[in-house]
Amino acid sequence: MASYSTNEFRGGLKVLLDGDPCIILENEFVKPGKGQAFNRVKLRNLMSNRVWERTFKSGESLEAADVMEQDMEYLYTDGEFWHFMLTDGSFEQFAADAKAVGDCVKWLKEQDVYTVVLYNGAPLTVAPPNFVELEVVDTDPGMKGDTAQGGSKPATLSTGAVVSVPLFITIGEVLKVDTRSGEYVSRVKSS
């Protein structure tokens, strides 16, 4: 496997640190004019999602991590694994376990496309698009007159996610939701 020396460090680089795949977030080069150079590096551990801060002497190197981001369509779950398929026409399928799917499970809708990070060829994490469109399957009945201002209530979506919505939303409507904040954005016109 290839390795990267400190000279090649930059944001976005995927490396192995203490055996875990990490992505470099920030790389700060520090050097007194006549002295030893160091790189102060912030990395996100892709397994634990924790941010690490490490210092490297200039010239040290890290092994490259075989990490790839791929767009994949969500197919179905068998209860133990969630199955995805590459959208590149190859029909190649990958099975992600609960750890890889994580919180994304509440945004998974069949036939929608997700970003799957593969580590050594197996799904490591699954990320939803920034916005998803999901149907309301349960919420308290709407009240007349509550069209514009004030008030919200919980609504359960088809995937099981619960979001806070305005009082006028009713069962059966399709909503646009921001997956980063988990917030309701708007109603989607029914087609």
Added chain:
Amino acid sequence: MKPDIPAWQPTATRETLKSRAQLLAYVRGFFAQRDVLEVETPVLGRHGVTDLNLEGIPAAVTAAGVQGGWLQTSPEYHMKRLLAAGSGSIFQVARVFRNGERGRRHNPEFSMLEWYRTGFDDAALMQEVADLVCGWLACPAPVTLSYRDAVRDLAGFDPMTITDLELSRYCERWLEPGQLADMERDACLDLVMSFVVEPELGRDRPVFITRYPSSQAALARTSDDQGFAVAHRFELYVGGLELCNGYWELTDPEEQRERFANDNRLRTAAGKPEMAIDAALLAALDRGLPECAGVALGLDRLLMLKTGAADIQDVIAFPIERA
């Protein structure tokens, strides 16, 4: 870096470019008044430097039987040859090159103001540096702090007496024992200087750090200070930024030969290639370098301080990624 600016465009604003032009005019005016001669020496030289921590950039030049050279890391050797040839006090605004150096305060190519004053010692040159820098930045006059006191005050240990083991332990807050195993004492001190001391230096007013341990003398002469060998070397810090590095210059060719040889021993030990020693410089020293003090000052950083830029790319039209 600066992904929001299209790749063909400069990263410095027109205002900053104007400030750079004003700085160059200011520098030339400053030295004209003091009767210091402006010179130009090769950017592309026959030799690189032996310094353990400076990596030159080799150049594949071929002309008149000359094969290969180096982009210069500083104009020092050539300027010393001019001094030995009787130039008197000289200054130069030079482009210099250091491989691998890129960060918020570094670009592999940068502008260096380097000057030599015959008959000056380090104290006299520090005064002139203060005049130049404070005249440009309109800042209060610098205070002077010894390396030993600076480390003692800010890092809480005595850099002259701490044992190698204690120093290594101290550095374990940043580095793994495996990384520290082959690290020289001076590299550990550099770590402490960069991470702990430097960020605090020159916050309220500029500060000169002086009397470096003799192991960090480079081309400065050394003398005894309370039982410890120290270098007649100084650096100026403004707002946590290292601005210049100056020496009361070593003129003894024998000691210079020894330092070059020692540099190469350190390079070999660190797994770096040995560098050929510049015989022309040694010949000039043999002929006799006049008593002088010299200093190299980073003009890009001086511009950062003037314009309040946090990143060197804000003061350079085209940093290496778009060069």
